[in-house]
Amino acid sequence: MNYKNVAFLCLTLFSANAYAGCPGTSPIDRQLSLAEESAAPIQSEAGLLDYLNAMPQNSPLRAFSDDAMASFVASLRFNEKGLTSFSTIEMERELTLGQAYDVLSLLGAQRSARRLPIPIQGERDSEIMKMLSPRCEDHHYSYQCVGTGTCKTSASSICTPKC
């Protein structure tokens, strides 16, 4: 599934989401999240290595400084289901909201972008926030995944639903 398909699915599902209750994570949100995750170019440590070895010139990761990119990549944790944790401080310090959204889209975690304390600057950032605001939250900010199914306090990490 490519980005355009995901965007179409987003539009379709968001119109339905206005009527959905949101105890925990709604079925609509789960479907949308699964679509984003399955469209992500990086879904495992092996996939990450492949991506880094042939990183496109226009890769969203290139928005980072070298240090921040290394630090962010080193923070990525995967299990057999997918991405379980990642660091946020590098995005908060160096990226715009749109750039952070693009980096997180590589990992299928773009819905967590709205939790990042990055100011909205420009039309695209506003559009992203508008698109993300109806989503139920299932990314745990200030926590990292430890072991199976447990999120633990961490100063600048996010614990994902794959934990």
Add this chain to the structure above:
Amino acid sequence: MTVLLSALPKSDSSTSTLYDTVRDIESRPETDGDRLRIMRHAYDEGIPPALRSLECDSIPIDRREDLFLATHLVVVHRPDALLVDRLICLHDAIVATNNARPYHHHRVHGVLVASRRFSAANQLRSKFGISVSELPALELAGGTGPRRLLLSEDGVTDVPWPNQEGWQIVAVVHPHCAPSQRAMSKVMDGSTWSWMLPMLTLLVPAGSAWEEGEMRKWNAHHPTHPMAAEVPGRTPKGVATNETPVFHLLQNGRVIDTLRGMPEDGEALEAWRSRVVEEPMERRRSP
């Protein structure tokens, strides 16, 4: 991860910062207590005297960012008042040189929320236009003994922990934690784990965000099992709150067992069930 890093551009920097040091320690495999001791020791060794005496304006400008991030990391794990004061001191110094960014303000705000200094957090929010909701009025009770924050129509109230006689299960959960959501869904669905409902207390740990909307939503759907929020330092002895979900089994107010996460096979919880449900019934049946 070393293999992955070799695929990245080479970094120019060769010196590691205090933040790098404490961040490395944060992800080490030692027990919580050991890791925090090592982290605190490294932090105490690495900070300048000016930070200890809260004279942050005399700290060189190019050191303030590193010290801010390192102090924030340590205070998240050990929120004592001294460290909170240091973080605020560094924040003020960074603001004074016009180098503050939203992530600085949010980190200080988050620490104030976690330490339940809601009034100070609201002042920070107003001053810097932080994009978070205003926090409710909160007055913490003094004294000793376990307490928790309950949401009511009137706002937020600091109340004593419920009667601790007999068996009690404290589930440390968070509305934004997917594993917590899965665990609570299993417990509340009225089947396998429903035996624990009469003795279950839900506790949301003190974190950087005050999730009142999510907690109220949960409470409206589950009036018999509302989520309460932690008062730092006032949980029953032994109830750790740095992971979610975690289940603590208490007998007469004392933690006697802890389960991290929601075990898929349910074996460990089954052992709890036979301990707290079947054994007392058998005792009642025997003469």
